[in-house]
Amino acid sequence: MIRVQAEDFDPGAELAAFSTGNGKVGGICMFLGLVRDYLGDHPGQGAGVNAMTLEHYPGMTERQLAAVEAEARDRWPLHAVLIIHRHGRLEPGERIVLVATASSHREAAFQSCHFLMDWLKTKAPFWKIEHTDQGDQWVAAKEADDDAARRWDR
């Protein structure tokens, strides 16, 4: 299931709805992405971030996320997939994204969740602009994210 929304979500409630405990699911892997309060890769390195705004491409976002979900289901035996991604203005500590996968096997749950995040990072049309005391700044894409996604090439 794919949800793209401005509103916050409750990971616990999402997880409770997701893990129906139907006796076939052996493992659930969940990733939760949060807004950090600093620029760059390390705390204290750059300026503080007061907030960020996530712009997206409505329509294409849902389309690309659905394609990513389909790819994951094709690669691993999954009982359920959930992707929630927020857009709009977000402050440090706020939730940005949740990805969860349920499988009979732990390895499939871990790998598919990791894959979904890596692909989402390079394919889902979202763009972050960070609001700092020094002004606004569009976040540049990271080489490391491309490398992470390429791991899953086949």
Add this chain to the structure above:
Amino acid sequence: MIRVQAEDFDPGAELAAFSTGNGKVGGICMFLGLVRDYLGDHPGQGAGVNAMTLEHYPGMTERQLAAVEAEARDRWPLHAVLIIHRHGRLEPGERIVLVATASSHREAAFQSCHFLMDWLKTKAPFWKIEHTDQGDQWVAAKEADDDAARRWDR
């Protein structure tokens, strides 16, 4: 933090307490292991499982899990680690284990959570006995689990 307990836990509440959203955490990875209702690797392959009982070695369990947590913290920059493992009688669909890691970076969160599960699977002194209509049966250790843990050798 390590908890070994007979009681169930609420993953949502655990996650809420865990993800303080302090502005430094960029990603949380969580794995939740559940009791399946079948024996063997594939549904429908073996007999149905009515329940299982997890025996453990009190004292050594906590000691080994603490060692595994320390190893993860040594390998990745983690803001928080949570391991909850239940023992006693568990029915299909019930929660067995929760592992969560919080880091500034998604890759560290994913890898450390995966590592903790793989190591826990081969080092934490728990033993499962499955209760089926055909009688009780101690679960045999899996080669695949040893292989999974060996990935992290260094």
Add this chain to the structure above:
Amino acid sequence: MNVLYFAWLRSRIGVGEEILVVPESVTTTGALVAWLKTRSDGHAQAFADLKLVRVAVNQDYVGWDHPITPADEVAFFPPVTGG
């Protein structure tokens, strides 16, 4: 043709969407960019380095030689930074 711009391409060009009548000779995404660059300094600046630009036709990623028709939705944006 419906042309969309996102993130810093939108900031530089000044609008997020243009409905354009494109010359018949413009039949690929690459040709569209060459033509768009003549429309304003903002356009020229936005498309100065195509290594920093991605293009989607009808919401799928495509390359710079992808065919386009007047009925298409064409979007330009920087590499994505969500998640």
Add this chain to the structure above:
Amino acid sequence: MNVLYFAWLRSRIGVGEEILVVPESVTTTGALVAWLKTRSDGHAQAFADLKLVRVAVNQDYVGWDHPITPADEVAFFPPVTGG
């Protein structure tokens, strides 16, 4: 010496814990197993194939040549299956 058994080793031996006075000549985990096997058929059966048995001294995994003293807690169990 406090000796513990878990899972099917406990089932076969019939008890989960024994407090034993071990001969002075028994100074390693391997020697302890050899001596335990003489105590009952259940012990002999439990330790028939040491590839299926793990040993911990004072709650740390050790090998079959690890030294032991009367003050140690020694535990025998199959490969673990938690998680």
